[in-house]
Amino acid sequence: MASTDTQLSEWRNQALKLESEINKVVVGQATPVRLITTAIFARGHVLLEGDVGVGKTTLLRAFTRGIGGGYERVEGTIDLMPNDLVYHTYLGEDGRPHVDAGPLLREGENLAVFFFNEINRARPQVHSLLLRVMAERTLSAFNKEHHFPHMLVFADRNQVEKEETFEIPSAARDRFMMEIPIAVPNDVEIMENLIFDTRYHNADRLVENVEQDVLHFDKLNTIAVALQDHVQASPTLRKYALELWLATKDPSKYGVRIEGVDINRLVLAGASPRGMSMMLRAARVNAWLNGRDAVLPTDIHAVFHETVAHRLVFSPVYEMRRTEIARELLSGIVNTISAP
Amino acid sequence: MKKILFAAITLLLLTGAAVEDLAVLDPRAVSLKTVEPPRDVGYTVGDILSRTVIIEVKHPYELLPTSLPIAGNQKKRQNRDQGIEVREVTVEKSAGVNTTTYTLHLSYQVFTNKIVARPAALPPEFIKFGGKGENFEVRVPSWNFRISPLAVYGSVVIEKDMSTFRGPLLLDRSKHEDIRNALLGVLAISVLGLIYILGTSNWLPRMGRPFAQTCRDLRKLGNDDEGIRAAVSRVHQAFNATAGHGVFEATSFLLRKPGFEPVAGDIERFFKLSRTVFFEPGAPHGIEGDVMTWLRQFTRRCRDCERGLK
Known part of the structure; x- marks a missing residue:
């Protein structure tokens, strides 16, 4: 019991450190950062909602870096089909067709974060596949059952734009633990920094400021169970x-x-x-x-x-x-x- | 002329002899009582005065009806009408064992007036009785009163009338005062009713506020765990009622209700106590001593804040 307490205490320190790391690069979003941290330890998928250019993708990429593990990303488009998530085919240099694992299968069981950008631009068929993956963390492909025990789905959508989008059905929405609104910070000083501070101009370099692998993605399931019991x-x-x-x-x-x-x-x-x-x-x-x-x-x-x-x-x-x-x-x- | 004078003198002598013949009634054989009008001033022309004369005589004496005053007559004085006319005369007779009682109802009407008040009198009457072959006469005494003028003589200047006997000339306001008193009564009942409604049977409106009620409720609760749970729950209800919504922590409550700032520390402690009682039994709440006593003191302080006394 004492060891569990200690373990939980250590993990809490790591969780707070992760929050602190994220807050360093994504400013003015303390509440969403706390909520995403919560979702990570509750092992729930997250849907971010907000206007264009408010930092949704940067926020998720920062978390992904902090969690560690495999990271895959897919862009929702109107012509995206379910099999695009599972495999992709191409003609190799040898002139023969090749089949490679798609974003879902590429990292195998090490997949920690699957980031679905602009999820509402994907067709309902894609939503349907995602629904199963999110609920069961398994996928049947190539005559094999693939498991993603550590996977969390982070998705985002733009609520303003409605053209060429597909409303996510309520069954799919229900698979997400949280839908977190991301708004532009109200603080004038932060807003000014976002415009003038060159640190924020390059998202890739900004995300690299987050310490890598603050959490151990493969231990999150265990700690989550212990936490819920405690x-x-x-x-x-x-x-x-x-x-x-x-x-x-x-x-x-x-x-x-x-x-x-x-x-x-x-x-x-x-x-x-x-x-x-x-x-x-x-x-x-x-x-x-x-x-x-x-x-x-x-x-x-x-x-x-x-x-x-x-x-x-x-x-x-x-x-x-x-x-x-x-x-x-x-x-x-x-x-x-x-x-x- | 001499004959006539002689005849007149003879007649007068005879008449005087006849008067003298009327024996004075034995005082023991007759008794007389009069009931006079209730006041002896303020009469004027046209007023009617009534007097009752009760004469009790022993047998076998009887009243001679011819001696009664005659309606329409008025007595003269110095050969001048006095202006007091007999209006009505009625007689009631009742016989006793040895006596007969005559009740005379005499009413007179005033037919005179002056510009100033003057004395007047109901005239004396002479009632005759007969019996045992003799006639007797009983005198009903006159009754004095004052006749008032119908109007004040000459022009009246109220400002110059500084008589201390005359009070200030005021309009009769008794009717308005009655109405005012009745309305005040209605108002008082309405106010009491309003107080009762606002107080929701708590006598005074301020006594019905959330913490005032809670304060009273906590006095009835026991000191055991169950009582403390009920007390904390009751205080929560008071916070909710005061804020108008659910209250779960002190900061937001104090922002909305700055009047409770003096007990901010205690409110923090209360929410810690609530956490211990309802959600996390082992959590420290920082209250030393008897929790129920602290809760009662705390609600009293909150009640004072609620009433704006702190």
């Missing part, structure tokens, strides 16, 4: 989490109101059991990162929006205002339900 959730907290879940299904019953929205018609489907389970996993990690052995309501609040918002299914009439309404709804739920 951090406790009291009966009061369980009841509170349950109330939150029920409120996402029927917010009107809990007296949640949103101006200009018929709350009775808003939610078609609340958070899924998988979603709530992921939320509590993330909350446990947040408690651990804050040096606690038990989850508090504030740990849930720290991850509630990012782990739940993208799982809610709204009436089509409200889908266009999804981001804004989801934020108001979840804030309303947190404000309405008390613990104890």
Whole structure:
């Protein structure tokens, strides 16, 4: 028990060091950095959402460098097909066709981060393949079952642009532990640095400033299990989490109101059991990162929006205002339900 | 002429002899009581005054009806009408064992007036009784009163009338005062009702605020673990009610409710205590001594902040 405590303590120091390394190169994004760190230790996939050029890719590349292990990246395009992720064929110098492993298979079991850029530009067939890989961390190809036990999928999408994009189905969204909004920092000094400090002009060189392999990617699964077992959730907290879940299904019953929205018609489907389970996993990690052995309501609040918002299914009439309404709804739920 | 004078003198002598013939009634045979009008001032022309005369005489004496005053007559004085006319005369008779009681209801009407107040009197009446072959006479005494003028003589200048006997001339406001008192009563009842509603049966509005209620609730809770859990939960409810939403930590609460700044340290300690009680049993909360006592003191301080007393 004592050794587990010590081990967890050492890992926490490493996790905080990773955060610190990332914050050195990606400025003004402390909250997303904390959330991604949380997702890494909760072993959950992450979807980043934000405008163009806000540093989503740089952020993920910085994390990838800090985690270590195999890293693969694919760009979502309208003509991308599922098999493009698995293999690619070409004519070799010898004039004969060759088949090479695609991005998913190239690193084998060492694949630590699979970065899917602009995921909403890929077709639903690609989403479907990714869905399985994300859920089961396996893939059948070349008459063989391939396993990716350490893989985390980091994806990003641009919410503003809708042309030539495919909305990610709710089943695929549900596979992501978190959807994290990335916004331009409000701090004027940081904004000025981003423009004038030449350090930020070259993303490749910037990412190289992150210390490599701060974490050991192949030990993350073990430490994640130990962490989840170690951090406790009291009966009061369980009841509170349950109330939150029920409120996402029927917010009107809990007296949640949103101006200009018929709350009775808003939610078609609340958070899924998988979603709530992921939320509590993330909350446990947040408690651990804050040096606690038990989850508090504030740990849930720290991850509630990012782990739940993208799982809610709204009436089509409200889908266009999804981001804004989801934020108001979840804030309303947190404000309405008390613990104890 | 001499004959006529002689006849007149003879008649007068005879009449005087006849008067003298009327024996004075034995005082033991008759008793007389009068009931006079309730006031003896303030009468003016047209007013009616009533008096009742009760005469009790022994048998066999009886009242002679012809001796009763006649309605329409008025007594003269110095050959001038006094202006007090007999208006109505009624007699009630009741017989006793040895006596007969006559109740005379006499009413007079005033037919005179002056520009200044002057004395007047209901005239004396002479009631005769007969019996045992004799006639007797009973005198009903006169009754003095004052006749008032209908209006004040001459022009009246109130400013020059500095009589200390006359109070300030005020309008009669008793009716308005009654209405005012009734409205004040309604207002008082309404205010009491409003206080009751606002106080939600807590007597005074301020007593119904979240921490005031919590303060009272904590007095009823026991000192055991269950009581402490209930107390912490109750204080949480007070924080939620004060903020208008769920409160989970001190900083955001103090930002919204700076009035609680004086107890900021205690609020921090409370949330640590809540963490220990509900979420992490082993976590230190930094409260020394009896937790329930601390909670009661803490809610009292919060109540004072709530009332703006700190």
